[in-house]
Amino acid sequence: MMDKAYQNIKEAEEMLLNVGTLLMSCGASTGRVRTTVNRIADALGYNIELLITNRSLMLKVIDEQSDHFIASLKRTSPHGVNFRVVSGISRMSWKVVEENWTVPQINAEIERLIALPHYPRLIILSSVSLAGSAFCALFGGKGVELVVAFVATFFGLFVRQEALKKQFNPYLAIFFASFAASILSGLSVRLGIGSSPELAFATSVLFLVPGVPLINSFTDMIDGNILNGIVRGVHGLIIAFAIALGLLCAKFIFNI
Amino acid sequence: MDYLALMEKGFWAGFAALGFAILFNVPQRTLMIIWLMGAIGGLVKFFLLGWEVNIALASLAGASAIGIMSVYAAHNKQSPPLVFSIPSVIPMVPGAFAYRMMLGFMTLASTPTNTPAYMNTMAETAGNGLKAMFILVALSGGVAIPMLITRKDTFKRIKPHIDQE
Structure with missing residues (x-):
């Protein structure tokens, strides 16, 4: 009897830790991780305590009926932003409440969400490159400069994806991408293509902007999770520094 | 104002x-909405810039518009608001100012100190850096505050509240 209760809490805890770490690594803010895990635990009838840091999650599950509790720790894997999973888990947490899902049901849904496909690589590359030329247009670029920004962004993102595949340090991958993109757009400045090629040079690295870390950093800080906010902010700053370093290298090479 | 531009x-x-x-x-299912929100946020920002509003304030207005829309979109499309708001505000990032600041630092490193040229570059760099910083704070604040205001209850129950009023 006691073993059965223990087994149940153990399963629930593993599932909750899974949900929490998955949300954290896919780019949800600390407040959202806490709300979602609490909501699922409530629906299953457990009391929980959570400690959320950027790279790991600590959870204590208390079963009110049997007075058992378990505490354990799980490391957050560095996945990269994936809003499809964040959105899916958030929808799931409501179904858990409304339709009284069980732990195996939730586990199956998590498996399904992880297996959901990304957009095809060519679509990602070309739409992000389109965003690159959109940036160039927003800053006042025209005609040829848009094309330069498109090509440079395409190449930069391709280099970043390849570097991540080869498991380079993520900041180093951003440096490579920024360098690759600015080498191409710097070449257009050197050759004097278009009326204001500097615009393409400045905007070709904007696809690397650390938008998610910086916005989540602010959200966390005014939400009271100051430590997590600082960690995310510093992460964003290192990315910005890596982008700048790539730009500077290209600038020195072409002596612009 | 040139409305076509x-x-x-x-x-x-x-x-x-x-x-x-x-x-x-x-x-x-959220792609169309994100395009629309990005476009509206950009319109608000550039419209205010056309009226010579300070760029940080204009960004704050654009980002707040996106923040408020994201709460409603979250209710309609059943995704958390950050799914809508983060991609939509990214077109407003102060990339040009940050770039000019970095450029300024580089020029400073290779200019002899205490010359008028050094002082000029210093002033420009500080100005660009401050602008970039304020715009960033305005963007993240504009997005985060509508979310936090409405989070007293959850987004799912936001509709009944409005109906009561």
């Missing part, structure tokens, strides 16, 4: 938002 900026801002949405792998 304004519309064109909004159009491009939408595409910049869409590119990031796909990079962040948002669900397919």
Whole structure:
């Protein structure tokens, strides 16, 4: 009897830790991780305590009926932003409440969400490159400069994806991408293509902007999770520094 | 004001938002809304800039518009608001100011100190850096505050509240 209760809490805890770490690594803010895990635990009838840091999650599950509790720790894997999973888990947490899902049901849904496909690589590359030329247009670029920004962004993102595949340090991958993109757009400045090629040079690295870390950093800080906010902010700053370093290298090479 | 040019900026801002949405792998049902929100945010910002409003304030207004829309979109499309708001505000990032600041630092490193040229570059660099910083704070604040205001209850129950009023 006691073993059965223990087994149940153990399963629930593993599932909750899974949900929490998955949300954290896919780019949800600390407040959202806490709300979602609490909501699922409530629906299953457990009391929980959570400690959320950027790279790991600590959870204590208390079963009110049997007075058992378990505490354990799980490391957050560095996945990269994936809003499809964040959105899916958030929808799931409501179904858990409304339709009284069980732990195996939730586990199956998590498996399904992880297996959901990304957009095809060519679509990602070309739409992000389109965003690159959109940036160039927003800053006042025209005609040829848009094309330069498109090509440079395409190449930069391709280099970043390849570097991540080869498991380079993520900041180093951003440096490579920024360098690759600015080498191409710097070449257009050197050759004097278009009326204001500097615009393409400045905007070709904007696809690397650390938008998610910086916005989540602010959200966390005014939400009271100051430590997590600082960690995310510093992460964003290192990315910005890596982008700048790539730009500077290209600038020195072409002596612009 | 040149409304055609304004519309064109909004159009491009939408595409910049869409590119990031796909990079962040948002669900397919939210793509149209993100394009629209990016475009509206860009329109608000560039409209205010046309009236010579300070760029940080204009960004704050654009980002708040996106923040408020994201709460309603979250209710309608059943995705958390950050799925909509983060890709949509990215077209407003102060990339040009940050770039000029970095450029300024580089020039400073290779200019002899205490010359008028050094002082000029220093002033420009500080100005660009401060602008970039304030715009960033305005963007993240504009997005985060509407979310936090409405989070007293959850987004799912936001509709009944409005109906009661």
